[in-house]
Amino acid sequence: MYCITHFIAGAIVGAATPGPAGAAVAGLVTHAVLDRVPHSDYSRAAQGVLDVAVTGLFAFCILMAGADVRAIAGGLGGALPDLEVAAAFLFPKAYGPHGPLRLLFPSHNGLVRHGRLAFPWGAFTQILAIAGLAVLFLWVL
Numbered sequence: 001m002y003c004i005t006h007f008i009a010g011a012i013v014g015a016a017t018p019g020p021a022g023a024a025v026a027g028l029v030t031h032a033v034l035d036r037v038p039h040s041d042y043s044r045a046a047q048g049v050l051d052v053a054v055t056g057l058f059a060f061c062i063l064m065a066g067a068d069v070r071a072i073a074g075g076l077g078g079a080l081p082d083l084e085v086a087a088a089f090l091f092p093k094a095y096g097p098h099g100p101l102r103l104l105f106p107s108h109n110g111l112v113r114h115g116r117l118a119f120p121w122g123a124f125t126q127i128l129a130i131a132g133l134a135v136l137f138l139w140v141l
């Protein structure tokens with residue numbers, strides 16, 4: 001799933017939690033839940049770099065617009081688990097079958113099923129997931 005999707009989902013849920021630590025944990029939970037949704041991932045490093053850059057710009061913009069620290073903490077909690085995926089992409093030998101490192105996050109190591117769906121449908125599911133989450137939280141709050 002795209003970094004921006006995880007960040008926005010974590011920010012939405014994080015903004016509704018009592019504090020930044022809880023927001024970060026809530027963001028982690030959204031990551032595991034969203035990774036179950038059938039979705040597309042990119043396969044080129046340039047796409048990942050662009051995604052992270054857009055996410056950073058989005059985070060900066062909402063911070064400048066007055067976003068609560070809980071939203072930022074939630075967004076970071078939502079996005080940061082994919083750092084290990086980026087590390088595995090950059091260092092395939094270290095994460096390979098004979099390498100010393102393993103993916104730890106449950107939706108990355110197989111403990112929680114990771115949904116997959118080809119582009120563009122896998123991008124639409126991410127948009128729908130964010131829209132549904134936003135509506136749910138607007139309705140609940």
Ligand SMILES: [Zn+2]
Nearest residue numbers: 035081082107
């Ligand atoms: Zn992930």
